[in-house]
Amino acid sequence: MLQNKIQDVFNEPGCSKNQSKSDKERKKGCTKALQPGGAAGGCAFDGAKIALQPITDVAHLVHGPIACEGNSWDNRGSKSSGSQLYRTGFTTDINELDVVYGGEKHLFKSIKEVIDKYDPPAVFVYQTCVPAMIGDDIEAVCKAASQKFAKPIIPVNAPGFVGAKNLGNKLAGEALLDYVIGTEEPEYSTPYDINIIGEYNLSGELWQVKPLLDHLGIRVTCCISGDAKYHDVAQSHRARANMMVCSKSMINIARKMEERYQIPFFEGSFYGISDTTESLREITRLLIQQGAPAELHDRTEALIAQEEARAWQRIAEYTHRLRGKRVLLFTGGVKSWSVVSALQEGGMEVVGTSVKKSTKEDKEKIKEIMGQDAHMIDDLTPREMYKMFQEARADVLLSGGRSQFAALKNKMPWVDINQERHHAYNGYEGMVNLVKQIDLALYNPMWPLLRKPAPWDMREAQT
Amino acid sequence: MSTVIQSRKACTVNPLKMSQPIGGALAFMGIADCMPMLHGSQGCTAFGLVLFQRHFNEGIPMQTTAMSEVATVMGGLDNIGSAILNIQQRTKPAIIGICSTGVTETKGDDVDGYLKNFRATHPELDRLALVYVSTPDFKDAFQDGWAKAVESMVKGLAEPSSARREGSVNFLVGSHLTAADIEELREISESFGLEATILPDISGSMDGHIPDDFTPNTLGGTPVEAIRRMGEAELTIALGEQMRPGAEALMAKTGQPYVLFDRITGIEATDQLLDCLSQLSGQPVPGKYRRQRSQVIDAMLDSHFFFGGKKIAIGAEPDLLWNIGSWFSEMGAIITAAVTTTHSPLLEQMPCEEVLIGDLEDLEARSAGCDLLITHSHGRQAAARLNIAFLRMGLPIFDQLGAAHRLSLGYRGARDLTFEIGNLLMAQEEENRPDSWPLPTEDHDAHAPFAFG
Numbered sequence: 001m002l003q004n005k006i007q008d009v010f011n012e013p014g015c016s017k018n019q020s021k022s023d024k025e026r027k028k029g030c031t032k033a034l035q036p037g038g039a040a041g042g043c044a045f046d047g048a049k050i051a052l053q054p055i056t057d058v059a060h061l062v063h064g065p066i067a068c069e070g071n072s073w074d075n076r077g078s079k080s081s082g083s084q085l086y087r088t089g090f091t092t093d094i095n096e097l098d099v100v101y102g103g104e105k106h107l108f109k110s111i112k113e114v115i116d117k118y119d120p121p122a123v124f125v126y127q128t129c130v131p132a133m134i135g136d137d138i139e140a141v142c143k144a145a146s147q148k149f150a151k152p153i154i155p156v157n158a159p160g161f162v163g164a165k166n167l168g169n170k171l172a173g174e175a176l177l178d179y180v181i182g183t184e185e186p187e188y189s190t191p192y193d194i195n196i197i198g199e200y201n202l203s204g205e206l207w208q209v210k211p212l213l214d215h216l217g218i219r220v221t222c223c224i225s226g227d228a229k230y231h232d233v234a235q236s237h238r239a240r241a242n243m244m245v246c247s248k249s250m251i252n253i254a255r256k257m258e259e260r261y262q263i264p265f266f267e268g269s270f271y272g273i274s275d276t277t278e279s280l281r282e283i284t285r286l287l288i289q290q291g292a293p294a295e296l297h298d299r300t301e302a303l304i305a306q307e308e309a310r311a312w313q314r315i316a317e318y319t320h321r322l323r324g325k326r327v328l329l330f331t332g333g334v335k336s337w338s339v340v341s342a343l344q345e346g347g348m349e350v351v352g353t354s355v356k357k358s359t360k361e362d363k364e365k366i367k368e369i370m371g372q373d374a375h376m377i378d379d380l381t382p383r384e385m386y387k388m389f390q391e392a393r394a395d396v397l398l399s400g401g402r403s404q405f406a407a408l409k410n411k412m413p414w415v416d417i418n419q420e421r422h423h424a425y426n427g428y429e430g431m432v433n434l435v436k437q438i439d440l441a442l443y444n445p446m447w448p449l450l451r452k453p454a455p456w457d458m459r460e461a462q463t
Numbered sequence: 464m465s466t467v468i469q470s471r472k473a474c475t476v477n478p479l480k481m482s483q484p485i486g487g488a489l490a491f492m493g494i495a496d497c498m499p500m501l502h503g504s505q506g507c508t509a510f511g512l513v514l515f516q517r518h519f520n521e522g523i524p525m526q527t528t529a530m531s532e533v534a535t536v537m538g539g540l541d542n543i544g545s546a547i548l549n550i551q552q553r554t555k556p557a558i559i560g561i562c563s564t565g566v567t568e569t570k571g572d573d574v575d576g577y578l579k580n581f582r583a584t585h586p587e588l589d590r591l592a593l594v595y596v597s598t599p600d601f602k603d604a605f606q607d608g609w610a611k612a613v614e615s616m617v618k619g620l621a622e623p624s625s626a627r628r629e630g631s632v633n634f635l636v637g638s639h640l641t642a643a644d645i646e647e648l649r650e651i652s653e654s655f656g657l658e659a660t661i662l663p664d665i666s667g668s669m670d671g672h673i674p675d676d677f678t679p680n681t682l683g684g685t686p687v688e689a690i691r692r693m694g695e696a697e698l699t700i701a702l703g704e705q706m707r708p709g710a711e712a713l714m715a716k717t718g719q720p721y722v723l724f725d726r727i728t729g730i731e732a733t734d735q736l737l738d739c740l741s742q743l744s745g746q747p748v749p750g751k752y753r754r755q756r757s758q759v760i761d762a763m764l765d766s767h768f769f770f771g772g773k774k775i776a777i778g779a780e781p782d783l784l785w786n787i788g789s790w791f792s793e794m795g796a797i798i799t800a801a802v803t804t805t806h807s808p809l810l811e812q813m814p815c816e817e818v819l820i821g822d823l824e825d826l827e828a829r830s831a832g833c834d835l836l837i838t839h840s841h842g843r844q845a846a847a848r849l850n851i852a853f854l855r856m857g858l859p860i861f862d863q864l865g866a867a868h869r870l871s872l873g874y875r876g877a878r879d880l881t882f883e884i885g886n887l888l889m890a891q892e893e894e895n896r897p898d899s900w901p902l903p904t905e906d907h908d909a910h911a912p913f914a915f916g
């Protein structure tokens with residue numbers, strides 16, 4: 001069952017990276033064989049949790065030993081405008097006896113307790129490695145529980161060891177497609193309804209874009225899954241258009257919704273000014289194509305003109321300070337071109353960008369923006385990155401938390417642009433904010449103080 | 464004296480507990496030039512990495528045998544071998560500390576046997592120390608993993624020796640000590656002229672220093688060579704009940720005596736430690752500690768007003784719970800809720816009515832009406848809902864800075880803690896108001912003496 005699902009998501013025709021592979025390559029899937037003693041990424045369960053946990057009003061119940069939930073709960077930055085239930089950590093915390101006799105009963109009882117105490121609109125049950133090994137059938141348990149408690153109990157079958165985070169994202173998408181999307185009908189719908197897929201509302205960044213859409217009268221019926229509510233997801237199949245954000249992580253949802261419900265989609269991003277503009281145009285174009293009044297076009301253009309000008313004006317205040325500053329951009333490659341163009345908009349020079357997870361198109365785009373000699377880095381070891389900053393070959397590092405020390409320990413500035421960041425960088429507002437954060441990091445007065453040796457070290461160096 | 468009960472819920476809600484293998488891995492992070500590794504799927508390591516990185520704000524060395532689904536079925540022993548070779552080639556550590564996980568324990572690989580074989584076929588790796596510890600996720604808790612890793616290190620590395628180096632002392636420290644606690648411990652023992660081996664020593668590796676060059680392994684920590692020579696010390700001092708098995712193992716192997724102090728915070732606990740060191744070294748207690756002792760007394764005098772009768776709720780691993788709970792009760796506060804993660808002989812002696820092995824949902828339910836909630840960062844939601852004062856203690860602390868530098872050991876630790884918590888409690892004191900002392904309505908209404916109009 002699970003193996004079929006995995007093959008199915010590997011065969012994703014919506015994934016351009018996949019389509020450029022031979023049949024044989026495709027069979028192998030996109031998870032590289034991991035090297036024992038040389039791997040560092042999150043597991044499929046982690047990926048599934050990242051993708052679904054932002055659904056705010058449901059209970060997310062992890063079936064497994066304490067490791068999977070106990071070591072990681074309430075640790076991700078998705079924000080909610082309502083329910084906080086998604087931040088509650090539920091786990092079966094299975095013990096030795098479960099491992100010997102099976103954990104299905106334990107899981108069933110846990111579901112009951114969750115419903116009795118918290119009464120959520122639905123429970124998402126996550127499979128992990130150990131129960132998968134001992135043969136606990138979470139799909140069967142969820143089915144029985146759904147019937148018994150008359151409530152959707154959704155199995156998310158992505159045990160960690162089947163692959164990396166990215167696969168987990170997709171399997172999470174499959175769970176929504178199989179069990180949630182299209183299971184309820186909305187009270188009404190309008191020609192201005194869209195879904196945004198693959199946006200997790202980290203640091204509340206969705207709210208940097210929503211006011212733009214609100215202003216145009218465009219209704220985000222559901223964001224999958226940032227700040228989403230269960231019923232919104234269940235009813236999301238009545239939207240007129242889908243926007244697919246953040247590389248390919250949930251492309252299967254967008255593509256299958258097109259197939260099943262004839263909802264056209266486009267891939268876009270809200271990172272950077274030109275991207276935001278482009279995305280707004282695409283949304284409008286699709287909505288009009290689907291029957292929204294054509295006047296939406298003009299209103300969109302007017303808003304874009306106004307907001308772009310306002311953003312530019314604010315960024316211009318920084319450009320003279322940031323011009324020529326050398327940035328190393330290390331994002332794992334997801335849509336890095338979109339950030340590259342944003343940084344260039346701010347006058348900065350990108351001395352290197354990682355393309356580890358980028359698709360061929362992504363790489364082409366980077367070349368287009370940065371010129372033929374764009375410095376694309378396939379994989380930078382921590383040691384090399386450390387050296388780059390030790391030798392001051394870049395002025396600031398933009399990356400996720402894991403590589404922050406390459407810059408910081410060399411007394412060089414770092415700006416967090418990944419999952420657990422504290423700042424929001426979406427839309428026009430977000431880009432102004434990013435430029436501001438880079439400026440704050442670069443011009444903090446403490447840097448020269450830190451870099452100056454202690455007086456005795458200086459004296460000793462002279463003699 | 465308390466009754467110890469185990470939560471009977473099927474579903475754990477808001478876990479207090481973290482898993483054994485990462486407790487073991489953290490103990491290995493206190494060894495110099497070490498690469499800790501989980502024998503499991505890569506995700507288990509990734510979660511541990513993120514957790515420690517956010518707690519310590521440091522880059523974390525931690526590897527994985529990267530078990531795939533197929534490998535878990537076929538047995539993953541070969542993964543251990545390739546991982547060791549790979550790590551050796553890339554980062555050349557002095558020691559690799561291997562902790563098993565739920566994934567590999569479900570099948571039950573014979574790792575010890577495999578490593579013996581591996582050793583025989585790889586004589587070129589003779590200088591690389593390998594320590595393995597069995598830490599299934601579905602048993603026990605973080606503190607147990609730490610304790611078992613220390614025990615395994617002692618068993619695997621310490622060498623029997625009849626030589627005794629004068630002025631040399633071992634400390635086996637539990638997972639409840641912070642980097643600052645360990646640093647304080649070293650400073651105290653140095654002031655008696657003693658040479659201390661502290662195992663594990665996260666004060667060197669996780670205290671936030673600026674390295675001169677990039678290192679993928681741990682930087683600072685107990686040198687492997689020092690562990691080998693632990694048998695030569697005059698005495699081993701174990702801090703925390705969890706360190707008893709490690710101390711016993713060391714005694715069994717080297718014939719060396721040990722003493723165990725189950726507390727590190729408070730006036731009496733510090734008196735005992737210093738007195739022990741004074742007798743061992745034959746040196747008087749240095750003047751600075753005599754001054755610090757009177758500072759603690761003064762701090763207690765100044766602040767006991769705010770502790771007396773206050774209701775405290777604590778969620779912590781057994782040794783931390785015991786240490787801090789005993790201290791609160793010495794200060795006149797009342798432990799009204801105590802929740803912990805795993806068994807320990809100390810739990811029954813806790814100065815409260817009941818200790819529950821449970822989760823933060825249990826703690827929250829028992830904390831209503833308390834004056835102060837103490838647990839790790841995951842208590843933040845409960846504290847906000849209950850609207851009570853909240854002190855973060857334990858691991859992880861990911862929403863505050865400087866977790867590694869919080870000191871509670873020694874007189875200085877007790878003094879600072881007394882003030883910090885005293886201030887929290889003082890801020891909770893309610894102002895008196897005109898309606899603060901109403902008469903009980905029932906019986907007074909019944910025979911009101913005057914009735915006007």
Ligand code: SF4
Nearest residue numbers: 068129160504506507
């Ligand atoms: S790899 Fe498996 S056992 Fe490890 S955290 Fe992920 S789901 Fe849990």
